[in-house]
Amino acid sequence: MNNFNYNAEELFELAIQIEKNGREYYLAMCEKTERESVKEIFSYLAREEESHLDNFLEIREKLNQQAHESEIAEEYETPEMYNYVKAMFDGKVFPNLESHAEVVKEIQTDEQAIYHAIGFEKDTVLFFSEILNMLGEQDENRSLIQELIRQEKIHIARLYTLLGSLK
Numbered sequence: 001m002n003n004f005n006y007n008a009e010e011l012f013e014l015a016i017q018i019e020k021n022g023r024e025y026y027l028a029m030c031e032k033t034e035r036e037s038v039k040e041i042f043s044y045l046a047r048e049e050e051s052h053l054d055n056f057l058e059i060r061e062k063l064n065q066q067a068h069e070s071e072i073a074e075e076y077e078t079p080e081m082y083n084y085v086k087a088m089f090d091g092k093v094f095p096n097l098e099s100h101a102e103v104v105k106e107i108q109t110d111e112q113a114i115y116h117a118i119g120f121e122k123d124t125v126l127f128f129s130e131i132l133n134m135l136g137e138q139d140e141n142r143s144l145i146q147e148l149i150r151q152e153k154i155h156i157a158r159l160y161t162l163l164g165s166l167k
Helices: 008-032 036-065 079-089 101-106 110-134 142-166
Strands: none
Touching: 008 036, 008 101, 008 110, 036 110, 036 142, 079 110, 110 142
């Protein structure tokens, strides 16, 4: 056993917060935009974030019912990786752990809103990839996390397609 204390529940709490913030952002941008095509995709993405939120709430519930700790991949059992994960927990690595309310006020155009959404989705892919990398090979949540990463990548592609249609 290592000396590094990773709390899987904390990790999934961060994922829950990311999804809540994403939903909050997309709903706010639905209200702000005038273009129907932009409103449609932001509405769709808000529903997707809600679905992902439900997935992570389910995982957290399962973790609460388990008596044993999650297996953490060996490569995360170093002081450097422990400090990286600690920085993630502290919100220093992924800015989308913070509320998007202030950002929404500053956005003036649909293009700005879409670029912000793309950045948010990219950060989410990175964060979920870190969760996936941290989970042990036998962890039952791996396939769900892989599917969520795939869905987030599709969101990025849809946003770039939308951006192209506005130009």
